[in-house]
Amino acid sequence: MSIEFTTQSLALDGPGAPVVLVELQHDLPVVGSDFFIVQFVRGLTAPDSVIVVRDALRFPLAMIDQSAAYKLLAFKISDGIADGVWWVDDYVYDENQVNISFKSSGDAAGSGDPGAFTGSVRVADQPAARNVIATALDADPPYQLARAVSDAGNGQYTLEWQGYSGQMLITVFDEYGVAHVNGEARGAGERVHPTQYNGYTYHVVQSGTLGAEPAWPTTADETVWSGTVQLIAVPFYRPVSEGPFIV
Template identity: 50%
Template sequence: MLSGPEALVRAIVVRDDSLLLALSGLDQSLSYKIIASRVDGGFQPGLWWIDDFVYDPGQLNLVFSSRGQSAGSGHQQTFTGLTTVNKSPVSRTVMAIAIDGDEPVFLAQTQSSETTGQYTLQWQGYTGQILVTALDDYGVPHVAGATHGVGERVHPATPNGFVYQISVAGQLGMEPVWPTSAGALVMSGSCQLVAVPFYRPKTVGPVVV
């Protein structure tokens, strides 16, 4: 996610080993804090960040600082909310990041209820400003020959705005032509999959707790 002046916060899922940002989305006269956390594999858990990032067309590499999750101490703190899409409850991975102090701290992570959308994040000690981010399930890459059960998700090699949830368990075949309408069915090997829109992560904050 990017955080900058005037509580500008954007959350982005990086699906491969590169990230392209349109310059129109950055105010090149301002500095930003970039905070990265692992969604599913890719690099070590915890937080990675850059303080005071300013766009430089000649810069080839970005150097991140890092730290693991904080165990914390002191009184238990909580933050409760709902995850919804079009006012209907959905299940999402929800995480809280502390942003007061010299370094951001990964506080807590949980899964919201599929039936109510409710979640409660819990941690020890910290009070101050936090960012809360909700992440949709992007699933795993489609791999021919892989076995999957009902409810698991796979995503295509080329992102198309959808993920595909297994509705009939089995073994995947070659990557099919993916439908791009919600609820459409497709076969891959002996697996039947249903198209599900993939929603971008949503970050709220800073929130004071």
């Protein structure tokens, strides 16, 4: 199974955004520059994704079927993809709802028969290294079943686990990098992200020591300096999911 990584970046509300937005106050543990990717899963269809920033879950009403029940899965982005899954069972749109509460679970080691799933990731029709996570949808509670990083040379990955059978959702995530910290040394090839999410991450092109947080450019390929480190703006791309698959 091959996953073609999208070129659509995750952005805050902006020009062209739908007029009708649903806004729900949530209890996800957002701290500092952390944010969550939330997926709306309905039956055997690939989910839509939105970002949760700071205090609210916002999404265009037109994105969902207002009469359908969804399982919401949330992944925390904090200097990489944090362990665990947050979820909501059977979310149905209610125009009077103002709050939403998520449950949480960590990874599960599992025991029993081993399982494996192999696939590949491509970006602009080229193999790429990306974070790949499998979520056990039929588990109670759902949890991160397995994770891997696809190979930069051929795009291939193998997910391995023990003791699970049922529906599995596979999601490919872009690399968010580490938070900007004044005085830290960073090497060429690393990624640094701002303390406040802006839809971009910054690729180090000249090694050095970070200085004060700069005014981050939000145009792809524009460069910026922080201390003696030179960085280039790279869009943080929307996650791509495939499945659910029966394993």
